[in-house]
Amino acid sequence: MTDNLQLNAEGKLKHFLTIEGLSKSLLTEILDTAESFAGMSEHQVKKVPLLRGKTIVNLFFENSTRTRTTFELAATRLSADVINMNIATSATSKGESLLDTIRNLEAMFVDMFVVRHAISGAAHFIAQQTAPHISVINAGDGQHAHPTQAMLDMFTIRQLKPDFSSLRVAIIGDILHSRVARSEIQALNTLGAAEVRVIAPKTLLPAHVESLGVSVSHNLTEGLKDIDVVMMLRLQKERMSSALLPSESEYFKCFGLTEEKLKIAKPDAIVMHPGPINRGVEIDSKVADGPQSVILKQVSNGIAVRMAIMAMAMQKQVA
Amino acid sequence: MMKIRIDHGRIIDPANGMDRIGSVYIEGGKIMSATDEPAGFKPDTVINAENQIVCPGFIDLSARLRDMGHSRKATFKSEVRAAAAAGVTAICLQPDTVPVIDTTAVVELIKELAEKADYPQVYAVGALTQKLEGTELSSMLSLKQAGCIAVGNANQPVKNLLILRRAMEYAASHDLLMMFRPNDFDLGNNGCAHEGAIATRYGLPSTPEAAETIALAQCLELAELTGCRVHFGQLSCKRSVIKIHQAKKYGLKVSADVAVHQLHLTENDMKPFDSAYHVLPPLRTEEDKQYLRQGLAVGTINSICSDHQPHDLDAKLGAFPETEPGVSSLETLLPLMLKLVTQHAITLEQGIACLSANPARVLRLESGALTPGFSADVCIFDPELDWQVNSANWKSQGVNTPFWGQTLKGRVTHTLQAGKIIHRM
Numbered sequence: 001m002t003d004n005l006q007l008n009a010e011g012k013l014k015h016f017l018t019i020e021g022l023s024k025s026l027l028t029e030i031l032d033t034a035e036s037f038a039g040m041s042e043h044q045v046k047k048v049p050l051l052r053g054k055t056i057v058n059l060f061f062e063n064s065t066r067t068r069t070t071f072e073l074a075a076t077r078l079s080a081d082v083i084n085m086n087i088a089t090s091a092t093s094k095g096e097s098l099l100d101t102i103r104n105l106e107a108m109f110v111d112m113f114v115v116r117h118a119i120s121g122a123a124h125f126i127a128q129q130t131a132p133h134i135s136v137i138n139a140g141d142g143q144h145a146h147p148t149q150a151m152l153d154m155f156t157i158r159q160l161k162p163d164f165s166s167l168r169v170a171i172i173g174d175i176l177h178s179r180v181a182r183s184e185i186q187a188l189n190t191l192g193a194a195e196v197r198v199i200a201p202k203t204l205l206p207a208h209v210e211s212l213g214v215s216v217s218h219n220l221t222e223g224l225k226d227i228d229v230v231m232m233l234r235l236q237k238e239r240m241s242s243a244l245l246p247s248e249s250e251y252f253k254c255f256g257l258t259e260e261k262l263k264i265a266k267p268d269a270i271v272m273h274p275g276p277i278n279r280g281v282e283i284d285s286k287v288a289d290g291p292q293s294v295i296l297k298q299v300s301n302g303i304a305v306r307m308a309i310m311a312m313a314m315q316k317q318v319a
Numbered sequence: 320m321m322k323i324r325i326d327h328g329r330i331i332d333p334a335n336g337m338d339r340i341g342s343v344y345i346e347g348g349k350i351m352s353a354t355d356e357p358a359g360f361k362p363d364t365v366i367n368a369e370n371q372i373v374c375p376g377f378i379d380l381s382a383r384l385r386d387m388g389h390s391r392k393a394t395f396k397s398e399v400r401a402a403a404a405a406g407v408t409a410i411c412l413q414p415d416t417v418p419v420i421d422t423t424a425v426v427e428l429i430k431e432l433a434e435k436a437d438y439p440q441v442y443a444v445g446a447l448t449q450k451l452e453g454t455e456l457s458s459m460l461s462l463k464q465a466g467c468i469a470v471g472n473a474n475q476p477v478k479n480l481l482i483l484r485r486a487m488e489y490a491a492s493h494d495l496l497m498m499f500r501p502n503d504f505d506l507g508n509n510g511c512a513h514e515g516a517i518a519t520r521y522g523l524p525s526t527p528e529a530a531e532t533i534a535l536a537q538c539l540e541l542a543e544l545t546g547c548r549v550h551f552g553q554l555s556c557k558r559s560v561i562k563i564h565q566a567k568k569y570g571l572k573v574s575a576d577v578a579v580h581q582l583h584l585t586e587n588d589m590k591p592f593d594s595a596y597h598v599l600p601p602l603r604t605e606e607d608k609q610y611l612r613q614g615l616a617v618g619t620i621n622s623i624c625s626d627h628q629p630h631d632l633d634a635k636l637g638a639f640p641e642t643e644p645g646v647s648s649l650e651t652l653l654p655l656m657l658k659l660v661t662q663h664a665i666t667l668e669q670g671i672a673c674l675s676a677n678p679a680r681v682l683r684l685e686s687g688a689l690t691p692g693f694s695a696d697v698c699i700f701d702p703e704l705d706w707q708v709n710s711a712n713w714k715s716q717g718v719n720t721p722f723w724g725q726t727l728k729g730r731v732t733h734t735l736q737a738g739k740i741i742h743r744m
Contacts, residue, residue: 005591020520097633097637098637098638099636099637117638119638119639119640119641120521120522120523120524120592120638120639120640121521121523121591121592121638121639121640122638124591124592124638125592125637125638125639129636141522141638142522142638142640143522143523143524144521144522144523145522179522182520182522206518206519206525207514207515207516207518207519207525207527208515208516208519209519211516211519211520212519212520
């Protein structure tokens with residue numbers, strides 16, 4: 001099952017829906033392009049005119065403050081016009097179908113959709129259905145993919161640990177429901193990480209998880225050995241009510257990242273989290289705010305990486 | 320009385336152990352002979368079946384024809400044309416119509432719709448429970464007397480095993496067959512894909528095989544406890560085949576079918592988020608597919624059904640988990656069966672039996688064979704004819720098939736139902 005929907009005939013990025021099927025060189029190009037935007041935030045004038053006159057619609061069918069804000073900032077810094085639509089509270093609640101929402105917005109001559117949706121495959125569906133000149137960026141679809149998050153995490157890792165081939169990365173927590181985890185695993189494997197390890201109880205791991213190209217551990221203290229990068233995932237409260245876990249406190253006891261457990265990883269290991277964090281559930285405050293944490297760096301990098309992806313996907317229009 | 324003679328065809332009639340070149344003689348809607356010419360037989364119509372195969376008309380154990388509350392998806396008129404073009408001469412209609420087949424009025428309505436569509440052999444499967452809600456028994460005897468051929472709960476769950484036990488006991492009291500699609504609703508967890516590597520990669524809600532095999536095992540126990548005749552429909556995995564095999568060996572009176580697409584497609588064939596591949600039970604693994612084929616070859620599974628489910632375009636237009644499951648599959652039934660033969664999974668005789676004699680036996684119908692006196696339900700097909708699945712060749716109103724655009728081998732040239740030619744290519 002390959003996926004060329006996101007590339008044009010020349011192999012350039014047209015949509016950005018998933019890491020799957022993208023080459024190492026393309027991912028590296030995204031990271032390099034992001035690098036060139038990264039310094040900009042500290043400048044007096046924080047804008048480049050790359051996407052002047054372009055209209056980008058942030059189409060959020062699911063609430064998200066941080067992702068939407070960084071996409072909005074990224075688009076603004078590229079000088080695009082941005083419209084934010086929180087569909088969770090508008091059109092579809094009036095019974096309008098996903099397709100009709102898209103058709104209506106197309107009729108308003110937009111150039112790009114940034115889509116977040118609670119159903120896996122929604123961004124693919126929109127990319128298949130939308131007019132050919134429109135680019136679609138997946139800002140998270142169901143449990144499938146969150147590729148811009150993965151790329152900003154790769155960017156953050158590369159700033160601190162430039163050689164992926166020597167890296168052992170642990171992803172800890174609710175892999176089963178995590179689109180972030182799926183995209184991180186694909187990105188790390190494409191970039192040639194030495195090992196990607198998932199650490200979780202069986203109830204939070206999908207079937208045949210090893211087929212994603214990971215090793216598996218059910219024990220945090222064992223799993224953290226030799227790890228360079230610790231990626232924590234957010235634990236949703238509803239996992240307790242659906243009988244996947246007994247309690248938050250037991251989860252914290254087994255899989256919560258504390259200073260003590262972090263010592264098992266390599267001494268220079270970095271700690272990441274896609275946010276929003278649940279302090280005291282998956283991560284102790286001392287670690288989240290501690291010297292090894294790069295959580296806020298991830299947020300800042302989100303802007304540059306999203307600028308790079310938007311600019312690359314619109315290149316065919318800009319040129 | 321119309322007299323028809325079908326000449327020069329290769330007659331394959333598994334129930335009578337026949338495979339020969341010859342003629343079939345039909346009069347008054349009945350088979351007169353498939354061997355010797357009846358004395359003084361003067362046909363009104365002669366069909367030349369040279370280089371073609373003449374066999375009993377196909378009996379489909381599970382199909383939806385929509386209509387009534389679902390007429391935007393398809394109608395009896397559109398779907399019986401598809402059935403006729405597929406060589407299907409009798410259809411078991413699952414009870415999850417709108418309204419549900421849980422009253423004699425709905426059974427009568429279905430008969431009327433079938434007659435208006437000039438395709439009388441639509442057999443309604445009555446609801447096992449009222450409104451298919453799984454809590455109260457339907458009036459099974461009345462449904463049987465009105466013409467229901469069996470009872471079942473389609474894809475809907477029966478609330479608990481006590482209710483299922485009582486429903487089976489009651490069905491057994493009236494010598495009714497129960498058609499059962501095993502699926503534990505809770506374990507199924509609203510999945511839209513097989514719980515395996517593909518669902519994991521694409522983050523799709525998934526259903527394990529155990530949702531099927533546990534429900535199957537429970538129902539087998541209840542079949543023994545209640546003495547109810549059970550036919551298991553649309554099996555999808557290896558362990559189901561093993562369980563049926565063991566149950567038969569043990570002496571239980573059970574039978575089973577498989578939907579034709581499960582014999583050809585696996586999770587690996589799914590194109591990313593292509594809703595044409597959204598079916599229930601979901602497409603499983605290569606190993607499951609091989610076991611299902613093996614189950615057919617040794618007779619553990621005795622029938623192939625189409626599990627025909629035509630949809631309107633909107634039903635399949637959306638993000639994969641939100642689309643409706645099901646394939647429009649009547650018209651690909653024969654070519655996909657023949658593909659099993661060319662791939663040496665089963666013999667041609669077995670394939671024909673799985674579509675005719677065996678389902679007839681499940682339903683206790685006097686058909687599915689070219690036996691003198693039986694209803695003249697006949698399918699004539701050209702096993703070598705290639706055709707493309709496209710709108711020019713397609714009769715069903717539902718175009719939801721993963722085989723769209725493909726070229727398939729084997730096409731029905733004539734279909735006779737009770738001696739009447741209902742399809743001619």
